[in-house]
Amino acid sequence: MKKVYIETMGCQMNKSDSERIVGMLSHFDYEECTNPREADLLIVNTCSIRQLSANKAYSQIGVWGKWKRHRPIKIGFCGCVAQQDREGLMKRFPYLDLVFGTHNIYELPELIKRVEAGEQVCAITEIPYKTDETQYKIERKGNLNAWIPIIEGCNNFCTYCIVPYTRGRERSREMDVIIDEAKKAVAQGFKEITLLGQNVDSYGKDFKDGKTTLANLLRELNKIEGTFRIRFVTSYPTDITDDLIDAVDECDKVCKYFHIPMQSGNSEVLKKMNRRYDREQYKSIVEKIRKRFKHVTITSDFIAGFPGETEEQFQDTLSAIKELQLDYSNTAAYSPRERTVAAKWTDKFLSEEVKYERLERLNEVNKEACIESNKRFVGEVLDVLVEDVKVRDGKRIITSRAGNNKIVHFESETAQIGDFANVKIEKASMWCVKGTQV
Numbered sequence: 001m002k003k004v005y006i007e008t009m010g011c012q013m014n015k016s017d018s019e020r021i022v023g024m025l026s027h028f029d030y031e032e033c034t035n036p037r038e039a040d041l042l043i044v045n046t047c048s049i050r051q052l053s054a055n056k057a058y059s060q061i062g063v064w065g066k067w068k069r070h071r072p073i074k075i076g077f078c079g080c081v082a083q084q085d086r087e088g089l090m091k092r093f094p095y096l097d098l099v100f101g102t103h104n105i106y107e108l109p110e111l112i113k114r115v116e117a118g119e120q121v122c123a124i125t126e127i128p129y130k131t132d133e134t135q136y137k138i139e140r141k142g143n144l145n146a147w148i149p150i151i152e153g154c155n156n157f158c159t160y161c162i163v164p165y166t167r168g169r170e171r172s173r174e175m176d177v178i179i180d181e182a183k184k185a186v187a188q189g190f191k192e193i194t195l196l197g198q199n200v201d202s203y204g205k206d207f208k209d210g211k212t213t214l215a216n217l218l219r220e221l222n223k224i225e226g227t228f229r230i231r232f233v234t235s236y237p238t239d240i241t242d243d244l245i246d247a248v249d250e251c252d253k254v255c256k257y258f259h260i261p262m263q264s265g266n267s268e269v270l271k272k273m274n275r276r277y278d279r280e281q282y283k284s285i286v287e288k289i290r291k292r293f294k295h296v297t298i299t300s301d302f303i304a305g306f307p308g309e310t311e312e313q314f315q316d317t318l319s320a321i322k323e324l325q326l327d328y329s330n331t332a333a334y335s336p337r338e339r340t341v342a343a344k345w346t347d348k349f350l351s352e353e354v355k356y357e358r359l360e361r362l363n364e365v366n367k368e369a370c371i372e373s374n375k376r377f378v379g380e381v382l383d384v385l386v387e388d389v390k391v392r393d394g395k396r397i398i399t400s401r402a403g404n405n406k407i408v409h410f411e412s413e414t415a416q417i418g419d420f421a422n423v424k425i426e427k428a429s430m431w432c433v434k435g436t437q438v
């Protein structure tokens, strides 16, 4: 067996892609290794959401390029930066053996044969490479959570976002294929299925049959026998339909958790971001969800320092987090991405100093929101899945995750990784809650 090492950067979609890449390579006598120095083939699966992530990928292959002087290794570069930089990568890093884009993952078996024959290969297309993907294994990481992509790409073209350019337009996978993948994961013992999509609640729109929807997919997955739970990320606010909320309510295996990026609390900024909602619409979606589910959590994403954002507009973001009682938010300073609309508004760019000062204040408000959210669960009983067990001072300390995504710690003599339990919450701290098993 030859060895492949894959360094994965960025989101869960990339992690899922890496599991598929390793699975495919296993059909060609490659096994995954965890030490890059032992690998015959090294691949970096890249993220281009921020310049920082792209730079990290360039520096990674720079290091591997030096190793090539001493060992006959092959180096591959894939993911969103590959889709964006294309042939330019081969010119910049001539020691690369393989560059393949987000649409070319399933072309990998053919590409690898050419690379092994000594060819330098660059495969980037705008149209996904068509194949019967079910013929290949998926080498899933761990044994708790199985990532299952259900829709790839995005049609929204938010003015700051590179995704529609690197992942292309929305393409939903067939419901049968997804259900089959989920059944296999449950049979293998996975306790959680996470449905992935850059715009997961847009699932099925491209089928135009009215039946292929995220709500109906959840209903079908909920019928699979076994003890497991189902999540889905990431939701676009206005694609959360009443039917989807009904399905989450009806399906006992579906976690009462929504990740709904708001991006800005100011309606004018949202318009410039080309988000298709304003502050009030977002608020009404959040209120609708909160009314329906007792223990629901709603998390979000925000950008600090979007081009032209005034201090008053930024204040609206801070007030939105408080007013909507968002449970947690991922935050980032605006980072211009080549090819996007907002990247051309250079005269409106804010200084790095202003962006990072705003980000700091955003993070402070986010921390306060987080602790307030955790306090709301004191006295409540949450359903948790055990993720880790550590022994400290002779006590077994359990780290678990509730259906609503809260990190819950408790002590137990018996709980094992993969067990489900109910925990009464007694204490709240900033990033987690603590309680007693009941």
Ligand code: SF4
Residues within 6 Å of the ligand: 154, 155, 156, 157, 158, 161, 162, 163, 164, 198, 199, 236
């Ligand atoms: S909806 Fe999300 S993935 Fe699509 S363009 Fe906007 S930010 Fe990017």
